[in-house]
Amino acid sequence: MSQPSTKLNAFPVFLRVEGRSVVVVGNGDEALAKARLLGQSSARLIVVADAAEPALRRWAGENGAELVEAAYDPSLVEGSVLVFAASGDEALDRRISEDARRLGIAVNAVDRPELCDFYTPAIVNRAPLAVAIGTEGAGPVLAQMVRARIDAMLPPSLGLLAALANSFRDAAEKLFPKGLARRSFWHAFFSGAPARALEVGGEHEARVAAGRLLAEQGKGTGHVALVGAGPGAEDLLTLRAHRLLMEADVIVHDALVPEAVIGMGRRDAERLPVGKRKGCHSKTQSEINALLVRLGREGKRVVRLKSGDPLVFGRAGEEMQVLRDAGVSFEVVPGVTSAFAAAADFQLPLTLRGVTSSMVFTTGHDLKGGSLPDWAKLAISGATVAVYMGRSVAADVAGRLMDAGLSPDTAVAVVENASLANRRRFHGTLADLPSLQSRDDLGGPVMTIIGDAVAGADFSRSEPLSAHRFVPSPAEETQA
Incomplete structure (x- = not known):
């Protein structure tokens, strides 16, 4: 297999469309998809449709697009900066493409790369910042997958931050000489206090932070x-x-x-x-x-x-x-938190309508005291209890709860290494829980969930705790 060329057959550019006409020709889903994409811009959007489907008609009305209800004619695309042929009819798309080229207008024909002057990229929109991902029409699904990854990386506030930066550009250029000092200021701006303030929704606070950064000579x-x-x-x-x-x-x-x-x-x-x-x-x-x-x-x-x-x-x-x-x-x-991951591993409802509506997080270590902690009383009244780091105190947890009146038959779920591929799941009852204490084979973090709601878990991939009975040490037998 020959090595692919590193040369781009389609060079990426950003075309100014503010206030200029862009025409989409088509009646159905393909035209609607292009209209939605172009609706992210400030172009004057015109949709030519002689039999617009309801969804396209509704979108145009709700988003300020001009709907021209007429059969396609070359005069309808004259003066536009871009044309999209999205009719779904190969002959009509070809005619639109030929007309656009004759009129000197760049054209895109949906799913017909041989008729295209340009390809529409997958876009991550953080206006005025935009990231466009293209594959020259070779892999639209791949472009969408890459777009999703980039979208996840960029905070929603990034566009506001870019706009805020633009308002400080003149001041920064006057204060910092071109080169390292100016780059350092903008690095601190985009990754420091102004960015953090905008991430939590404070535009005023971000402006104050940016002003402070200027006053501090860019030292973040x-x-x-x-x-x-x-x-x-x-x-x-x-x-x-x-x-x-x-x-x-x-x-x-x-x-x-x-x-x-x-x-x-x-x-x-x-x-x-x-x-x-x-x-x-x-x-x-x-x-x-x-x-x-x-x-x-x-x-x-x-x-x-x-x-x-x-x-x-x-x-x-x-x-x-x-x-x-x-x-x-x-x-x-x-x-x-690990309790949620352990519950997910068991498909276990931590609260269950008609069974329990409350939950307790605890390490179990406070059972060492002389009096029963409040959370234990909640467990007896029906709350689900999640015990963190609970293997070494399993016998104490079980014993004290049963002494306080919680039924030995109360359901218990245990997960080692919750959420990871090497997790191990165990199930049983409160009476079985002390067996954890002697399990030297459990080297990862252990989460224990106790309560009536646990009975609703999926135990098909877990081991019974009763298969490994707790054997007290001689010292523990003496204390007993």
């Missing part, structure tokens, strides 16, 4: 994002989390965050593992706090990557407080 300040990495599967990372990882100078990550998720960040970003896994703490929380403050004060863009959701047993409260006290800018990006 540091920023820390406390980001939820989700339960482990990289495709469960949120779009915002992915964008921040791609922008980060430094990624400070926990031990439970998989390399595949960390690898979604910039390749040249500094990566700092901070551990905090049971029995293996590489840094204390106070050391992590100090590290985040130092990096922020150095002007770095930092992603503090936490397993699951940063606000659920992630100690984000302490990190937010120390950043707030230090005057370092920060934000929180939620992630898919």
Whole structure:
């Protein structure tokens, strides 16, 4: 097979269409698809249709397009800048194409590349920013797939940010000489405080931040994002989390965050593992706090990557407080918490109409105290309980709940490595739960879900907990 040419047969350009006529000829779905595409522009859109289908007629009326209800005639395309032949009739499309070329107008005939002067790209619209993806008509589906990926990467606020940048362009050119200083300012503008303010919907705040950046001679300040990495599967990372990882100078990550998720960040970003896994703490929380403050004060863009959701047993409260006290800018990006991933692995309803309408998140460690915690009372009244990091305290959880009155027959679902390909699922009852404690074969994070709603789960791909009975150690037998 010969190597494909690297030369483009169709050169991409952006054609000015503001206030100029663009004509679409056709009655049905093909004409409607082109009209919708062109409706994203400021062109004067004319649809020529002698028997317009209801959907096309309705769209034209709702979107300000001019509908010319007449049979095609060359005079109807005269003076236009572009013509689209979308009739679905090969002979008519060919006639339209020949007429347009004779009149010196560029023409596109839908699904007829041999009649086209240009191809319509798949478009990511962040006006005034636009990204166009074309395959010279060879693979429209491929172009749409690429468009979807790019669309996911670019925040919806990017168009507003580009427009805001345009309003600061004269001031920036006067203040910063051409070259590195000006590039540095615009880099800080598009990735710093103005961009962050617009992402959360604050146009006024973004303008203030841009003015401050000018006053500070373009020296952007540091920023820390406390980001939820989700339960482990990289495709469960949120779009915002992915964008921040791609922008980060430094990624400070926990031990439970998989390399595949960390690898979604910039390749040249500094990566700092901070551990905090049971029995293996590489840094204390106070050391992590100090590290985040130092990096922020150095002007770095930092992603503090936490397993699951940063606000659920992630100690984000302490990190937010120390950043707030230090005057370092920060934000929180939620992630898919492990309880939700475990429930999805089991197709398990965490709330179930007529059965339970409340839910409890806990680590189970507070069962070590002398009194029954409030969440245990909620479990007895019917709430679904999700126990994080629960393998080592499984016997305590089960014993205390049963002592408090929860039925030993209450359904239980357990997932190791929720959301990942190597996950393992187990099911049983509260009476079976202590068997987890002696399972040395479970090396990954374990999530346990307890409650009547668990009975609605799909157990077809899980192992029964009862197959591995809990055998207490001599010390535990003595304490009993």
